Amino acid sequence: MIVAIVNNYVIFEKEYNAELCQMLIEENRKSITDRDKDRALYQLIDVHLLLGKVQKENYKIDEQLVYDNILDIMLQFPSKDEFEKMMTFYNISIEDLGNLIRDNLLVKIFIKKKFYDRIHFHKQQIRRFCKTHSEFFTIPEKLRVRHILIKGHTHHSFEKVNEIYDMIKNGYGFAFLARRYSDCPSRKIGGDLGYFIRGKMLPSFEKAAFSLSIGEISKPVRTYLGYHIIQLIDKIGCCQLRFDKVVDVLKKRLERIQAEIELLKYIKKLRDTAKITINYPIISKVRG
The missing domain is CATH 1.10.4030 (Triger factor/SurA peptide-binding fold)
Known part of the structure; x- marks a missing residue:
């Protein structure tokens, strides 16, 4: 057939x-x-x-x-x-x-x-591309935080998170309290959530975290999960990737994309x- x-x-x-x-x-x-x-x-x-x-x-x-x-x-x-x-x-x-x-x-x-x-793309062409598309080569600001999560929005949850917050103000260690009271799996490592950039966490959590200075601890923050207390451990500011670090990879990628465009036109x-x-x-x- x-x-x-x-x-x-x-x-x-x-x-x-x-x-x-x-x-x-x-x-x-x-x-x-x-x-x-x-x-x-x-x-x-x-x-x-x-x-x-x-x-x-x-x-x-x-x-x-x-x-x-x-x-x-x-x-x-x-x-x-x-x-x-x-x-x-x-x-x-x-x-x-x-x-x-x-x-x-x-x-x-x-x-x-x-x-x-x-x-083939020459370095000068790639440099021009980098200048006109600088957003692709910017490493955004990122934070590393610990948190303590008390799940739910009941009166008991609200009271409990405020009691923990008072304990922190009175000198108790944040990681110790996270291991003891947090409802998040991160409790096993003292509430450490690692590094994250904007857009990766819940809005109210993120807003509070990005307003902190290193070592500072937030007041209880409400999300749909419950109540969080956040401690900022580290902050890395945004920066631009160096041209010499991206030029070889970018050259190959741009050449491949251009070849695919030319092939599609040809077909x-x-x-x-x-x-x-x-x-x-x-x-x-x-x-x-």
């Missing part, structure tokens, strides 16, 4: 099933959705649009690499029988799978050479100028 025709190339149901099968294996899933069917279809269409260009380049694929890829797929199954069941279910052979892998490897070589290997152009016929009734009948 014909699934689609891309220019003069015919995509048969077997090839389509092989693409679906490989996709499920790579994503460690056992059933397909309508979205999966569309993804597999357009993946195949794009591969064959690109293969039309690849054939002019005379690339060669090492058959050992094809075999290794097939072996990797087989090893993802609990047994050989399970692998063969999947292949039988989608009516595909090892040869079908190998052909699909070979085509995908050829396309990957083409994409790498035509897009990823050709795009869109190929799609727009290609003659593509899709047999939707056949696709809808594919088993999930």
Whole structure:
């Protein structure tokens, strides 16, 4: 059965099933959705649009690499029988799978050479990017706090948290009281919550914590959990990452993003100028 025709190339149901099968294996899933069917279809269409260009380049694929890829797929199954069941279910052979892998490897070589290997950002370009997107390279202010939590909003909870607060004012150690009275699992380590930045804690808790000086202890603070007493242990102010610390990673990331943008534009152009016929009734009948 014909699934689609891309220019003069015919995509048969077997090839389509092989693409679906490989996709499920790579994503460690056992059933397909309508979205999966569309993804597999357009993946195949794009591969064959690109293969039309690849054939002019005379690339060669090492058959050992094809075999290794097939072996990797087989090893993802609990047994050989399970692998063969999947292949039988989608009516595909090892040869079908190998052909699909070979085509995908050829396309990957083409994409790498035509897009990823050709795009290079210089330090001056990266420096300009850093200046115009400085928010990406700012490490926000963060606090380290201890707290004592008394759960609930009953009169008893309110009385208890205020009694503990009075004990702190009278000289009792915060960590000692946290271990003894706190309802939070952090009680085991003296109420220490570690470091956090803005937006990670409950609003009223966060507001109180960021208003403290190092060593200072808050009055009881109410949240939906109950009542908290907070002690600020440490504060690290916001700072900018040094350019020399990010330049190499950023260079690779920007080059990859730009290559992906150029590739998408290229594929869109190929799609727009290609003659593509899709047999939707056949696709809808594919088993999930």
